Amino acid sequence: MGKKYDELMTYVEKMQALGMAEGLFDWDLETAAPPQAAALTAGVMGSLSSQYFEILTSPQVGGLIGQAAEEELDETQRAIVRELAKERDRLCRIPAQEYREYAQLTAGAAQVWARAKRDNDFASFAPTLAHIVEMSKKIAAYNKKEGQSTYDAMLWQYEEGFGQAVLDPFFALLREHIVPLLQRVMTEGKPVSIAPLRQSFAVDKQREFNRFLAEYVGFDFDRGVLAESEHPFTIGLHNHDVRITTHYYENLLESAMFSTIHESGHAVYEMNVDDALTLTPVAGGASCGMHESQSRLMENMIGRSPAFWEPLYPRLRELFAGELAGVSGEDFVRMINRVSPSLIRTEADELTYCLHVMIRYEIEKEMIDGSLDVRELPRVWNDKYEEYLGVRPVSDAEGVLQDIHWAQGSIGYFPSYALGNAFAAQIYRAMDRQIDIDGSLRRSDLAPVRAWLKEKIHRFGRVKPTAELLRDATGEDFNPQYYIDYLTEKFTGLYDLK
C-alpha cells in the first residue's frame, strides 16, 4: 500500500466523520428533533459542511490526491482517489464566494417555495426560481466538459454519462410507447376500484405489518432503524447503520407498505456494500439512478408482483380480517397496480410515474437553454399534464409547485428517477434469466434475489461507475427497451388488453 495514500486517508477519515455527522443531523431533524431546534441546528450543520469543504479543497489534500494517484493501488483504492479527485475538482472550480451565495440562496428558497405552495401563488416564487436558474447555470458552467451543454453539466452531477445525448432518445422512447399504452389502459381496460384500501386501517397494525415487510425484503434490524417522518427517506451512515422512514395514513393501506418496501430497497443496497468500502467515499450507491433502481426493483417488480403476495396476502388479510374480508389475493394485486393518471408525482402509479419525470425533463431543458421563461412555467406545466396524462391541474400547488427540488437548486435531478426505473427493468430481466425469481417469491424466500443483487450490484458500492456496473451485471449497455417491454407486458396483462 502506498504511503501518500495512507496519509490521504487520514483526511478522508475526518471528512467521513463530518459527513456522517451531517447525515445524522438530517435524520434527527426529520425524526426526533424538537420543533424549535432547526434554526440553531442549521448553523451547526453549516459549520460541519464548511469544515468538510475546507479539508477537501485544502492544498494538502489536493497534493496528496495527485501523489496517491501515482502510487500502486488496488481497485478500491483507485476508486477512492478517483472519487475524491472528482469531488474536489468540482468544488474547486466554483469560486468560494459564489458557492456560498448559492448555498444561501437555496437555503432561503425552500421557505419562499413552501409559502408559495401553501398560498398557491407561483408568482411569489418565480423571481427566486429565476435567480436559482441563473446562478445554477453559472455554477454548472464551471464544470462543463467539452461539447457539453450547461444542462448536460447539471445532469452529470447526478448521473455521470447520462446527458441529453442519452436522455433525449430515452424520453422519446417513453413518450412513444407509454402515452399510447396509457390511453389504451384508460379506454379499453376495465376500471379497478381501490375503495377497499380506503377504509380505516389501525396504524398500530400497519406498523406491525410494515416492520415485518421490511425484514421480509431483507432489511436487517440489527443494522438498521425504521422510523416515521413526514416524507419517507433512507439515510445510510455506514453499512451497519442504515435508516429508513415511512409514513402511515389510516385511510391509505398501501401507502406506507410500498414506501417501506421502496426505502428498504435503498437500505439493502447500503447494507450490502462491502465491509472494506464502508466509511469511505465509495461506500454509497453508484449513483442516484442506480440507487433508485434498487428501490424501484424492490417496490414495483418484486413488491407489486402476484408471486410476492401469494404467500403474504393471507397474512395481511388475517391482520385486517374485517376490512379485507371480501378482497381476494387477485383483487389485491390488481388494486396495488391500478393505473390512474394523477397530478402528483410522488403518488403516481407505476405506469404513469415516468411521464411525470418526462414533463420535468422537458421543462428543465428549456428553462436552462433559455427558451422558456420561468413565468411561463404554470401554463407549460399544465399543458403537458393535459397532453401526456390527460389531467390538468387547477392550482399551481398541485402543479408546478408540488416538488421542492428546484427550490433546493436540484435541477437535473429528476431524470435519475426515470433512469432508475429503466435500470431496474434491465437488471430484473438479467436476474430473471439466472434465477427463478417468481419461484423464490412464492416460497417466501428472497435470499436468492438478495444474493444476486449483492453479488452483481450492491457490494461494489461506488467503485464501478453506473454504466460499467450495469454492463457487468446485465451483460449489455443501458437499454431502455427492457423497461418499455416490462411495462407493456405487465399492464397489457393486468388490464387484459388485446
Add this chain to the structure above:
Amino acid sequence: MGKKYDELMTYVEKMQALGMAEGLFDWDLETAAPPQAAALTAGVMGSLSSQYFEILTSPQVGGLIGQAAEEELDETQRAIVRELAKERDRLCRIPAQEYREYAQLTAGAAQVWARAKRDNDFASFAPTLAHIVEMSKKIAAYNKKEGQSTYDAMLWQYEEGFGQAVLDPFFALLREHIVPLLQRVMTEGKPVSIAPLRQSFAVDKQREFNRFLAEYVGFDFDRGVLAESEHPFTIGLHNHDVRITTHYYENLLESAMFSTIHESGHAVYEMNVDDALTLTPVAGGASCGMHESQSRLMENMIGRSPAFWEPLYPRLRELFAGELAGVSGEDFVRMINRVSPSLIRTEADELTYCLHVMIRYEIEKEMIDGSLDVRELPRVWNDKYEEYLGVRPVSDAEGVLQDIHWAQGSIGYFPSYALGNAFAAQIYRAMDRQIDIDGSLRRSDLAPVRAWLKEKIHRFGRVKPTAELLRDATGEDFNPQYYIDYLTEKFTGLYDLK
C-alpha cells in the same frame, strides 16, 4: 468588540459544531441506533473528538486566546476566553501520546467492567482498574496546582474549588449527622410500606403521565425531546434542543416519574441559559455539582414535597384508579419519601443517597494516595456499607462493581453528586425566603420557582464559577449546614421522630 476575539470565535464555532455532533451521536446510540452500529460509529466519534482536540490545541488558537484576553471584552466574552484557556491548558499539559493511551484504556475498560459485573468477578477487573488508577494519577499530576494533592487535581476537574480541603469537612459533617439520623429513622420510625407502588402500572399510562409531569415542571416540548433509554440522562445540544430520557418499569410506579423530574431539572437549566451564550463554551451549567443541584432540587425538594402533590396526586389517582384506590395523598407522599438503606446508589432514597457518595469518596481518596490497594476494594467497600448503611453486599456486582465511573476513568466525579444535593438545599432555602414555594406548588404554578432559578442561576450558564454563582444567588458562601438542616427537618417530620 475586539478583532482577535472575533477571529477566535470562528474556531469556537467549529469546535462547538464538532462537540454538538458528538453529543447527538451519544444521544442517538442510547435512544435510536441499531444494535450493531456502535463499533463503526465509535471510530467516527473518535475522529470528531480528535478534530476538536486538534483545533483547541493548535498554536493558532493558543495565540488567539492570548491576544483576545488582552482586548476589551464584556463579561460573557471574558468568560468564554477564560473557559477556552482553561480547557486548552489542561489538554496541552498532557502529552498527546499519554492522552491517547488513556483514552484507549478507558474505552476498552468499559467492556472489562461490564463482563466482570455480569460474572460477579471483581478479580478480573482489578488489574484494569489498577492500570486506570496509575494512569489517571499520572495525567492528573500534569494539572496539579501548587499545594494540591493528586486527588485534588482530579476533584477540580469536575468541581473547581472543591478539593479535599472542602470535601473532608463536608463529608465529616454528613457522617456526623446523617448516620445517626438514619439509625433513628430505622429504629424509631414507623415502617412505610410501598407495596401499592409495586403493582402493575400500564406503561402507556405512565408515558402519558410522565410527559405531563415533565411539562408541568417546566420542560418545553417545543425545545426538547423526552425519549426512553436503559439509563436516564440529559443532553443539551443548544438551548433550543435539550433532550432527556426516562425508563419505565411496569412494577415501579415512582421510578420513571422521579427520573423524569430529575432530568427535567437538568433540562430546564440548559433551556434557560441566556440566548447569547448558547453554542459557546459557556452555554452549559456552571459545573457538575451545580447541574446536579438543579436536578435534585426539582426531584427532591420540589418533586417529593407534599405541596407539589397536593394538586397532582388526584390526577395520578384518576389515571390509576384501581391500583391507587386505597392510597391517600398523605400515604403517597410518605411512600415516595420512604427511607430504606440499600446497596445500589442509583436506587437510593434521599436520606441515604449521600452516604453512598461518601463511601466512594473515602475509597477514592485512599486509592489515589496509595494507601488502599485496589485488590482490597471489595472488603473495604462492604465494610463501609455495613458501617454506614447497615447493609452488606453479598456480591461485588451489587457492591464495588455497580458503577461504571471508575472504568471510564471518572475518578473524583462522585463527590459532585453530594455537593449538588448540598447546593440544592442552600439554594432552596434562599429561594424560600424570597418567594412562597409551597403556595406556588399548591396553586400548580411553578412559574415563580422557575423564574427565580432562571434569574439567579440558569441564565448565567458557565459565565460565573460555581462558588461565585452560589454566593450571588444565596447571599453566602457554600454552607452544607442547610443540607443537614433540610434532611433533619424533613425526615424527623416524616417519621415523627422526637
